[in-house]
Amino acid sequence: MAFPTGPSRRPRRTRPLAALPAVVLLAAAGLSACADPGATAAGTSTGGAQTTAARNGVVYNTSPDQQRLRAEKDAALAAKVPELIGKDGKLTIATTAGSIPLSFHATDDKTPIGSELDIAQLVADKLGLELDVQVTSWENWPLKTQSGDFEAVFSNVGVNKDRVKLFDFASYRAAFMGFEAKKSASYDIKGADDISGLKVSVGSGTNQEKILLAWNKELESKGKAPATLQYYSSDADTILALSSGRTDLNIAPYPSTVYRENTRDDLKVVGKVNAGWPSETLVAATTLRGNGFAPVITEALNSAIDDGSYAKVLERWGLSEEALPESKTITEESFAAAQATASAVPSGKAS
Numbered sequence: 428m429a430f431p432t433g434p435s436r437r438p439r440r441t442r443p444l445a446a447l448p449a450v451v452l453l454a455a456a457g458l459s460a461c462a463d464p465g466a467t468a469a470g471t472s473t474g475g476a477q478t479t480a481a482r483n484g485v486v487y488n489t490s491p492d493q494q495r496l497r498a499e500k501d502a503a504l505a506a507k508v509p510e511l512i513g514k515d516g517k518l519t520i521a522t523t524a525g526s527i528p529l530s531f532h533a534t535d536d537k538t539p540i541g542s543e544l545d546i547a548q549l550v551a552d553k554l555g556l557e558l559d560v561q562v563t564s565w566e567n568w569p570l571k572t573q574s575g576d577f578e579a580v581f582s583n584v585g586v587n588k589d590r591v592k593l594f595d596f597a598s599y600r601a602a603f604m605g606f607e608a609k610k611s612a613s614y615d616i617k618g619a620d621d622i623s624g625l626k627v628s629v630g631s632g633t634n635q636e637k638i639l640l641a642w643n644k645e646l647e648s649k650g651k652a653p654a655t656l657q658y659y660s661s662d663a664d665t666i667l668a669l670s671s672g673r674t675d676l677n678i679a680p681y682p683s684t685v686y687r688e689n690t691r692d693d694l695k696v697v698g699k700v701n702a703g704w705p706s707e708t709l710v711a712a713t714t715l716r717g718n719g720f721a722p723v724i725t726e727a728l729n730s731a732i733d734d735g736s737y738a739k740v741l742e743r744w745g746l747s748e749e750a751l752p753e754s755k756t757i758t759e760e761s762f763a764a765a766q767a768t769a770s771a772v773p774s775g776k777a778s
Contacts, residue, residue, distance in 0.1 A: 477534040481689035485745040487528060491538035495545050496743070498552035498736050505555035507723045512578050518556040520547050521568045521577040525662070526683045528744045529583050542682075542744040546599055546728075547581040549736055550712070553727035565632070569593065572715055579724060580713035583680055585634055585702045586757050595721035596711035596757040599728050599737075601749040604635045605684030606698035607677050609670065616676070616698025619645040624652040625675040628665045631658050635678040638704050670694065682746050689745070710749075711757060721756050728754035 477490040488494075505513070512518070522530040522543055530543040539560050551558040563571060568580050573593065584590070585602045606616040616622060619642035629636045636656070643653035657674050659665040668674045670693050677684075684696045701707050712728075714720040731737040732754065741747050755761075 479690050481686070481745065483685070483689040483745055485689070485743075487686075487690070487744070489534050489540070491533040491535045491540070493533075493540050493545075495548050496736050496739055498549045498731060498734070500555040501553045501727070501730055502555070504553055504723065504726055504730065507726070508554050508556070509719050509723075511718075512720055513554070513556065516557055517559040518547070518551040518554060519559040519561060519576070519578045521561050521563045521571065521580045522547075522582040523565055523568070524562045525565070526583060526680050527662075528686050528746070529680060529682055530581070542740060542746055543581040543583060545740040545743065546731075546737070547579070547712075549731040549740065550579075550724055550727045553730050554723065568713075572713065575715070578714065578720065583710055584713045585708045586711050586762070587634070587703060587708060588762065590713070591716075591757065591759040591762045593716055594713045595716050595718075596709075596713055597721045597724035597728055598709040598711040598751060598755050598757060600710040600741075600746070600751060602702035602708045602710045603681035603749070604638065604678055604700050604702050605681035605696050606700075607669065607679065607684040607687060607694050608675060608697045609672070610693050610695050612675070612695070612697060614676065614697040616700075618642070620649075620651070621698070622646075622654040622676065625654050626657055626673070627654045627676045627678060628657045628659060628668055628674045629678050634702050638700060639678065641705075666694075682744070682749065685745065709751070709757070716758070721758070725754045725756045 477488070479487040479489055481487060522539055524530050524532050524539040528541055530539060530541040532538065533540045539562050544560060547560070548558050561577060563577070568577065568582065571577050572580055586596050586598070590596075606614070608614050614621065622639070622642060623646050627639060629639055639654060639656055643656075646653045657668065659668060665677055666687070669677045676697070681699055687694050688696050712721070712724045714724065728737065732752070738747070738750060741750050
């Protein structure tokens with residue numbers, strides 16, 4: 428597949444999806460989506476800043492004023508940034524702002540914040556670049572990364588066999604999905620048998636939908652009732668359906684389910700599954716295949732791991748149990764070995 432190599436990536440005008448061939452849209456849908464769309468933040472005022480105090484001890488800052496952790500420029504790393512990417516002095520990243528606490532809108536409903544942006548900030552700082560955050564949809568990030576509009580994607584993207592054909596990756600977090608239910612529920616979700624006959628909400632075209640469809644196929648092969656999959660247009664509608672009893676379960680990125688369990692009184696986590704089921708996967712910064720940028724991001728991430736700033740970011744957002752000891756570059760050629768590495772990452776507890 429040929430990729431644009433021209434020097435200019437601006438202006439960023441998005442071509443209407445309707446103008447793209449159907450086959451391209453289908454391919455994009457398969458490459459995107461690990462999370463729920465449409466999440467927004469809600470907090471309480473404390474000393475002029477909006478915060479949410481959670482039962483897990485984390486105080487989430489959901490205001491536009493993030494006071495992010497910053498890192499010092501590493502001149503040696505900055506010199507390795509590909510010329511086409513570094514010439515404007517910016518690291519232009521895509522994020523979907525669709526999943527608390529990973530990437531979502533602050534209480535002003537317009538500023539993207541979250542752990543994904545904090546990690547991207549550390550990388551930009553290490554490379555001596557200004558962080559330029561562009562909010563996009565799940566459907567758009569693959570196409571716009573290929574076109575050069577985005578130089579990297581930081582948005583809970585899990586590595587899989589389809590994506591490595593088009594993109595290179597720099598891993599930075601374990602990748603799990605969580606099942607959540609009303610606090611009064613007695614579910615313990617570990618596999619297909621546990622969702623038989625239940626109503627489960629899921630995002631269309633996501634990795635979690637892929638898991639549920641496979642589990643339903645397994646149930647049908649056993650002569651058991653499949654789960655009924657239900658789709659909603661926003662995170663708010665999804666959670667309202669769950670809390671009101673119109674659905675039995677919701678499957679979403681594990682950090683989001685833990686956030687809700689610790690900031691609400693009516694929901695709890697009732698199961699956890701690797702996002703790459705039946706294989707293992709990792710969350711990674713996503714770059715255009717073969718452009719040489721992923722290894723540089725990997726080095727920047729490892730520098731942040733070594734100086735402790737990476738751990739502080741994850742602790743800030745209650746994600747310490749998904750920390751990786753080391754970032755690795757994952758390409759189509761190294762994908763099998765990367766899966767073996769992911770299998771060695773502890774799964775943690777659903778708490």
